[in-house]
Amino acid sequence: MISTKYSTKNMCQIFGITRETLRHYERLGLLNPRFNPDNGYREYSYWDVCSLIDILKYRSLGYSLSDTKDAIFELTYPQIKESLEDHIEIYSNKLIQYDLLLKKATRDLTYFRHAQDHLGEIIEAETEELFYVPYTTNPKNPDFMHMQKAFDNLQFFTTALVINGDNHDLDCYVLITEKQYADFLKLHDGVIIPKFKAVCQMIDIVGRNPADETIVEDFRKKISRKYSRTFDTIYAILVTRFYDEEKRYHQYFFVFSKL
Structure with missing residues (x-):
């Protein structure tokens, strides 16, 4: 089976990130691209693509880069499950918060209308x-x-x-x-x-x-x-x-x- 390799340019285009971002993730040990001995260019494998997807996913959830690295390389299945349970609680609280903010904005609007008319x-x-x-x-x-x-x-x-x-x-x-x-x-x-x-x-x-x-x-x-x-x-x-x-x-x- 032929393994697909992605260049730095490919990775930047696919994920909408900069070369410096890729290098930063590499310096932190989050990515480990292979260097082509014939031209010295980096080649990103299927594993690197999956890792970058995980990096962006954990970052979108609010993880620091250090916690992201732990999540990818250190966390066990029970720990990942526990983390997901924590996020369910976080999102549930967010739903309550936004519902309350909607109620507050609606009530505040009544004060504005009252101020305008009365x-x-x-x-x-x-x-x-x-x-x-x-x-x-x-x-x-x-x-x-x-x-x-x-x-x-x-x-x-x-x-x-x-x-x-x-x-x-x-x-x-x-x-x-x-x-x-x-x-x-x-x-x-x-x-x-x-x-x-x-x-x-x-x-x-x-x-x-x-x-x-x-x-x-x-x-x-x-x-x-x-x-x-x-x-x-x-x-x-x-x-x-x-x-x-x-x-x-x-x-x-x-x-x-x-x-």
Whole structure:
């Protein structure tokens, strides 16, 4: 049987990689092409082709080159099976993650539409169960680690303020999300805001004014007059920041308090 040999050019064309990539894999011991004694050129065999397919497969799964080498040359059948089981778990978690992100994007879009159509209106609504972790600049603070984890998952979190509430000696600047997202991220050390009926308003801060308790003063006055009572804790969640056609800077905050 005639054994097919592939040149460096053939390998680059077939797999869409560069000569330097092939040389790098060779230096790492991942590929071992034969040198033709007649012309000194490399010749890649069926084994090299299969190895390169494995290299690209393991790299696509997120393996490092070192782990890829182990997978090709060292792993036993039970170990490969265990690795595949691990990836099934990883992909299952990814499916859950993207499903949650789809839900979050859909919910965020409702806030954007509300801001477009009902900016400044006072309404009543049921809140979701929320979860927040405070900002802290002290690495020794137990909340610092949780804040960092929230920063690592900002696709789920946004900035918020908790104003005049029981902050448990925390700063009022927080990273907030729905509790279901925090549960998925296994973030349990934070403050939970149970569901409640709320009075809400989407407000627009024009310019680069700092977001502090002054942004909700007008909201507090309006709802106090409307409901003939005082309101303690006010939450202000950042929805978006943007420039308009006149290059003015806007900050949309969704502010609410418990009825």
